[in-house]
Amino acid sequence: MILRWFGRKKPEDDARKPDAPADVPPFDDERLDEAAPLPVESAVEAPPPESVIAAFVEPEPVAAPEPETEIDEPPPTKKGWFSRLKEGLAKSSSKLTEGITGIFTKRKLDDEALEELEELLITADLGPVTAAKVTAELARTRFGKEITPEEVKGILAAEIAKIISPVAQPLVIDPARKPHVILLVGVNGTGKTTTIGKLARQFRAEGKSVMLAAGDTFRAAAVSQLKIWGERTGCEVVARDTGADAAGLAYDAVERARAEGVDVLLIDTAGRLQNKAGLMDELRKIVRVIKKVDETAPHTTLLTLDATTGQNAHSQVEIFRDMVNVNGLILTKLDGSARGGVLVSLAEKFKLPVHAIGVGEGVYDLRPFDADAFAKSLMGLNAD
Numbered sequence: 202m203i204l205r206w207f208g209r210k211k212p213e214d215d216a217r218k219p220d221a222p223a224d225v226p227p228f229d230d231e232r233l234d235e236a237a238p239l240p241v242e243s244a245v246e247a248p249p250p251e252s253v254i255a256a257f258v259e260p261e262p263v264a265a266p267e268p269e270t271e272i273d274e275p276p277p278t279k280k281g282w283f284s285r286l287k288e289g290l291a292k293s294s295s296k297l298t299e300g301i302t303g304i305f306t307k308r309k310l311d312d313e314a315l316e317e318l319e320e321l322l323i324t325a326d327l328g329p330v331t332a333a334k335v336t337a338e339l340a341r342t343r344f345g346k347e348i349t350p351e352e353v354k355g356i357l358a359a360e361i362a363k364i365i366s367p368v369a370q371p372l373v374i375d376p377a378r379k380p381h382v383i384l385l386v387g388v389n390g391t392g393k394t395t396t397i398g399k400l401a402r403q404f405r406a407e408g409k410s411v412m413l414a415a416g417d418t419f420r421a422a423a424v425s426q427l428k429i430w431g432e433r434t435g436c437e438v439v440a441r442d443t444g445a446d447a448a449g450l451a452y453d454a455v456e457r458a459r460a461e462g463v464d465v466l467l468i469d470t471a472g473r474l475q476n477k478a479g480l481m482d483e484l485r486k487i488v489r490v491i492k493k494v495d496e497t498a499p500h501t502t503l504l505t506l507d508a509t510t511g512q513n514a515h516s517q518v519e520i521f522r523d524m525v526n527v528n529g530l531i532l533t534k535l536d537g538s539a540r541g542g543v544l545v546s547l548a549e550k551f552k553l554p555v556h557a558i559g560v561g562e563g564v565y566d567l568r569p570f571d572a573d574a575f576a577k578s579l580m581g582l583n584a585d
């Protein structure tokens with residue numbers, strides 16, 4: 202059923218043959234209409250050896266994704282995106298807006314109100330530095346005056362937008378690189394593989410040729426999930442059996458993508474190995490080995506962070522940044538997270554570009570990160 206629209210052969214057959222020519226059908230979003238559902242995240246798979254990175258919070262067990270019926274619909278309009286973002290951030294914003302209404306109804310902006318506001322912003326994951334910064338700005342302009350909750354929300358949204366604007370940067374593909382190599386790293390379950398699928402769709406829709414490399418050789422389910430994304434988006438997938446050397450696979454994938462003149466190579470990686478040192482060694486080895494083919498690669502090292510883990514995302518950035526020079530972030534699962542404010546504290550602290558945000562499991566649910574829209578949504582405000 203997965204192969205209904207292909208009809209002829211399994212794309213992974215090519216993936217298993219390193220010498221096979223690229224047989225990438227032209228991209229057509231329509232084909233997604235008939236795509237099979239994503240694989241059920243392995244209910245049957247034995248859990249990998251014990252978890253490893255003490256600083257990491259194990260993600261909640263993930264429910265199997267529903268078949269993607271929404272793909273039958275056309276991609277949402279711009280207005281639709283804003284409502285979707287606002288809807289997605291509803292849990293985060295309701296906590297903030299209810300708190301703000303509670304503090305500022307019929308009240309002057311005094312020290313006590315400022316203190317309560319600062320505390321509210323900290324508990325909403327914006328972080329102490331950001332909380333102090335935005336409340337100081339509010340005090341500077343409005344101290345001692347009557348202020349309505351709506352005004353507070355407006356001022357906070359503008360201050361937050363100022364903090365996050367510098368990091369809101371689109372992911373730019375360098376056309377001089379063939380391939381532009383993107384390495385996806387992150388703790389297991391943060392959305393690496395899904396993000397690869399979503400990015401692949403976007404690049405294909407822009408007319409780029411894309412290859413995927415199933416570098417999470419640790420888990421069979423990760424490999425098969427990536428193959429399905431490859432089928433759905435019409436991308437060649439380089440994969441090997443579970444347990445194969447991930448660095449060797451990445452090397453082959455870069456060589457092959459280069460030989461075929463592919464525009465973008467997206468490499469998946471494991472998020473959990475036997476221990477943290479093992480994970481570090483593997484990721485570093487992948488980078489080292491990729492550089493043997495192209496010393497400028499990887500051109501982008503993207504860290505996926507699950508927004509529902511809140512402040513824990515900070516330690517993940519620190520660990521992965523030191524391990525593999527992360528130079529871009531993608532915040533996933535902003536839909537349904539009550540901790541979306543973490544994006545603001547991450548921007549403030551690390552100043553790493555946030556290239557996109559994940560607002561759902563569907564193929565269209567990856568959005569460029571728009572600072573203004575995000576800040577307004579977080580404060581429960583409407584777009585202009």
Ligand SMILES: Nc1nc2c(ncn2[C@@H]2O[C@H](COP(=O)(O)OP(=O)(O)OP(=O)(O)O)[C@@H](O)[C@H]2O)c(=O)[nH]1
Pocket residue numbers: 242263264265266387388389390391392393394395396417420423470471472473505533534535536537558559560561562566
């Ligand atoms: N709601 C929501 N779910 C998401 C989003 N991104 C990913 N997911 C879901 O999160 C789960 C884990 O995603 P994966 O892409 O498998 O995560 P991974 O980092 O590759 O995980 P490993 O393969 O275990 O390392 C899946 O059920 C995805 O559908 C998002 O933006 N929103």
